[in-house]
Amino acid sequence: MDKRPPIPSRDSGGSFSLNNPDDGTPIRDIFKLGDGLLLITEKCTYRMQVADQIDPDRKNPALPPNFQQKIFDHGTASDLLCRTLLQAKVMFRKEFQSIDNDHAMQLSFDAFSDIVSTHEAAQAFVCAEKAAIEQTEFLETNDASQTIPAVSNVRSHCKTFAQKADHFAVSLLGIVRLFYPEMRKKSWDDLHKMVKSLYGEDDPFHKALEMTVPFLQLIRNARDCLEHGNLTGVKTSDFAPQPDGSIALPSIEIDFRKTTHPRCPISWFMDRTTKALLDSFEMIVAHSCSKNMQPFAGLPMSIGILSEDYQKAWHVRFAYGMYDQDGQFVPCG
Secondary structure, eight states: OOOOOOOOTTTSOOOOOOOOTTTOOOEEEEEEETTEEEEEESSOEEEEEEHHHHOTTOOOTTSOSEEEEEEESOOTTOHHHIIIIIHHHHHOOTTTOOSOHHHHHHHHHHHHHHHHHHHHHHHHHHHHHHHHHHHHHTOOOOSSOOOOOOOSOHHHHHHHHHHHHHHHHHHHHHHHHHHOGGGTTOOHHHHHHHHHHHHOTTSHHHHHHHHHHHHHHHHHHHHHHHHTTOTTTEEEEOSEEOTTSOEEOOEEEEEETTEEEEEEEHHHHHHHHHHHHHHHHHHHHHHHHHHTOOOBTTBOOEEEEOOHHHHHHHSOSEEEEEEOTTSOEEEOO
C-alpha cells in the first residue's frame, strides 16, 4: 500500500501557547485586526500572524506555522485598552453600522496606541519629579542656602505629552469623519456646531460635546503653542520656592487662542488629561454610533450603559441592546 505524502505543517492542526513568563494570565478576547489576530490577556496584548501571511507562496517549508508578538503591556485589566479598543470592538459592528468598520477599528487601535504613549509620557514625568525630590532630600546642607529639586527640561516633557495627547484626538476625529464625511478638514469646533444644527442644543450628543470639545481644543492649542516656542501662551515652571517657604511642584498654565487653564501641577494636569481623553473617546464614539445606527431585524435597539456584572464580563461600559419590561438594559451579544 502506497504511503501518503506527509501533510504540510501549515495544513495540519496544532496548538500554541503565549511565550511570556511575565504574563501567565488567561486569554480574555481574540479578534481580527488588519492582517493579524489580536490576543488579549488580563495583562498584555499580543499580535499573531500565520506563516501564509509571511510567505504566501510557501517557498520556505521550514517557516514556523505562526508568529506571536507582545505589542502592549496592557490587557483587560487596563482602562486604556478597555475604554478605547475593546469599546470600539463592541461598537463597530456591521450589523449596526454602515461605515467602514475595519477602518474604524484601525483608527481605534491607533487611538489606543496613542493613549498608551500619552500615559507613558505622564509616567516618565512623575518618575522624574519623584527622583528629583528624593535626590534633594539626601543632600547635606553646609550653609544657609536651600537646594531646590529640579526635573530639568520641564517644557520638553510638556511638549512631548501634548503631542501624544493630540495624536489621540486626531485618531478620534478620524473616527468621527467616517460617520460625518462633511467633517473632512474641519475641527472639533466645527463638529460642535454641526451636531447642534443637526440634533439641537438639548440633544445628549450636543451636551456631551459641550464638555469634551473645549478640552480637546485646549490640547490642540497647547501642542501648537509648545511646538512653536510661544513662551507666553503656555507657561511652564520647574520646582519653585514660594513666599511662605514651601516649594511648589512643577506647574503649567495655558492661555492661548481663547483656551485657558489655570496654573496647576504638571503631574496633576497630565493625569487629568489622560482620564479626560478616555471619557471623550467613549462619549463621542457611543453618540456617533447611536446617531447612525441601522435598524436591526425590526427590533427597538439602542446603545445603553451595561450593568456592573456585564461590565466586568465584557470589559466595556456601553453596548447595543434593548430595555426589558422592567426597564433593565439587556445587551445584544
